Amino acid sequence: MDLIDRYAHEVGQYLPHRLRADVEAELRSLLTDSVEEKALLGGVPADEGLAAQILREFGTPKDVAARYAPEPQYLIGPRLYPTYRAALRIMVPILAAVVLMLVMIGQFRHAGEPPSVAPFIRATGSFLSTLIFNVGLMTLIFALVERTTQRREAAGAVFDPARLPPVNDPDKISYIGRIFGLYAIAALVLLFNFFPDWVAVFAFHGRERSVYPLLEPAFSRYLPLLNTGWALAFALNLVVLRHGRWRRTTRWAELALEVFNAVVLLVIVTGPPVFHYDRWVKLILQVFLAVSVIKACVLLYRLFVRRPAEPWARA
Amino acid sequence: MVMGGTQLTPRDNLSLELRRGALVLAVLVELRHEEYGYSLKKLLSDKGLEIDEGTLYPLLRRLESQGLLESAWRVEDARPRRYYQASAQGEKLAKELAAEWRKLAGVMGKLIG
Numbered sequence: 045m046d047l048i049d050r051y052a053h054e055v056g057q058y059l060p061h062r063l064r065a066d067v068e069a070e071l072r073s074l075l076t077d078s079v080e081e082k083a084l085l086g087g088v089p090a091d092e093g094l095a096a097q098i099l100r101e102f103g104t105p106k107d108v109a110a111r112y113a114p115e116p117q118y119l120i121g122p123r124l125y126p127t128y129r130a131a132l133r134i135m136v137p138i139l140a141a142v143v144l145m146l147v148m149i150g151q152f153r154h155a156g157e158p159p160s161v162a163p164f165i166r167a168t169g170s171f172l173s174t175l176i177f178n179v180g181l182m183t184l185i186f187a188l189v190e191r192t193t194q195r196r197e198a199a200g201a202v203f204d205p206a207r208l209p210p211v212n213d214p215d216k217i218s219y220i221g222r223i224f225g226l227y228a229i230a231a232l233v234l235l236f237n238f239f240p241d242w243v244a245v246f247a248f249h250g251r252e253r254s255v256y257p258l259l260e261p262a263f264s265r266y267l268p269l270l271n272t273g274w275a276l277a278f279a280l281n282l283v284v285l286r287h288g289r290w291r292r293t294t295r296w297a298e299l300a301l302e303v304f305n306a307v308v309l310l311v312i313v314t315g316p317p318v319f320h321y322d323r324w325v326k327l328i329l330q331v332f333l334a335v336s337v338i339k340a341c342v343l344l345y346r347l348f349v350r351r352p353a354e355p356w357a358r359a
Numbered sequence: 360m361v362m363g364g365t366q367l368t369p370r371d372n373l374s375l376e377l378r379r380g381a382l383v384l385a386v387l388v389e390l391r392h393e394e395y396g397y398s399l400k401k402l403l404s405d406k407g408l409e410i411d412e413g414t415l416y417p418l419l420r421r422l423e424s425q426g427l428l429e430s431a432w433r434v435e436d437a438r439p440r441r442y443y444q445a446s447a448q449g450e451k452l453a454k455e456l457a458a459e460w461r462k463l464a465g466v467m468g469k470l471i472g
Binding site for chain 2: 067069070071073074076077078081101102103107108111112114
């Protein structure tokens with residue numbers, strides 16, 4: 045029956061590929077049985093009109109498929125969705141403020157000239173493209189977190205209330221902070237690997253805008269080291285999100301990563317010139333290096349002096 | 360909740376919830392013998408348990424994916440049909456659920472009066 049074939053096919057469109065053919069075949073068989081049985085009982089012909097009536101009772105293809113689907117499939121599930129909304133609520137006004145600031149700088153530069161709507165139209169365009177790119181990146185990060193951080197308790201695992209973390213847990217993590225960390229790492233990887241010209245100083249002279257890229261081509265020799273550090277930091281963030289809090293193992297990994305970052309910075313700072321304005325950029329990197337060393341010392345102090353002995357802190 | 364394009368009332372939802380567990384037990388008990396989807400629906404209906412086809416058929420697959428049912432395609436009357444039967448695990452569970460059901464029915468009977 046054409047209507048039943050179309051219906052079964054439509055249900056299949058909402059199902060995972062591996063289930064599709066089997067469910068469609070079963071639905072065809074079941075619905076045909078149903079039509080024939082009802083025709084026999086009611087003494088009416090088993091035609092498309094009767095099929096339509098049965099299909100109406102059966103439900104819309106989308107509803108039926110939802111009942112067949114093994115479990116709900118989400119890009120970002122209900123567990124993470126509130127955090128996703130909160131992240132966007134933080135990110136969107138910041139992007140809007142940055143674009144607005146750039147427009148105001150532009151207006152300031154053109155003070156005394158007749159007012160024009162062109163800068164606002166350009167600003168709206170650049171705001172929209174920036175917004176789409178950043179929301180897309182943030183969504184991808186959340187989708188990745190959704191897929192990698194779902195934890196299911198092992199069957200038969202015994203819940204031990206003594207291992208509940210204290211109210212003021214020093215190892216508590218900020219989910220949104222960790223996710224913004226992932227987003228920042230992804231943005232850095234994209235920037236340094238695919239848009240190195242955007243790592244630049246922008247200067248305005250009247251109507252003209254000058255761009256002074258900071259990276260020399262020779263900088264690319266450090267990219268494998270930097271990418272390794274970013275990949276490790278990305279993985280660590282995901283593991284910490286999966287655990288839901290810091291553990292001793294991840295604290296040690298954080299320390300190792302901080303030492304690695306400090307070494308990479310040291311290699312760049314003491315290496316041959318790879319930046320335009322090499323002296324100035326390296327001065328800034330020396331500050332980063334100092335911060336990195338201090339952070340490593342603090343982490344080491346926490347690991348040894350504030351050695352967790354409480355049951356909740358067991359890794 | 361929307362089902363089959365119709366908005367369910369809170370009463371419908373509660374009633375569905377109440378029936379859900381009972382349906383699993385009913386299906387497992389009836390499938391001690393092999394049946395195909397429509398024949399099972401008829402069997403349940405003849406015994407007074409009306410069940411919506413859109414609920415029953417997905418339930419059969421879910422129970423199969425949990426290892427409680429086994430199924431096989433067979434051609435009968437020039438039409439392929441999928442036959443279901445409770446697995447050993449399904450039969451064992453049916454016995455356990457039936458015992459629990461009797462106990463619960465007794466308690467509920469006393470509570471409701």
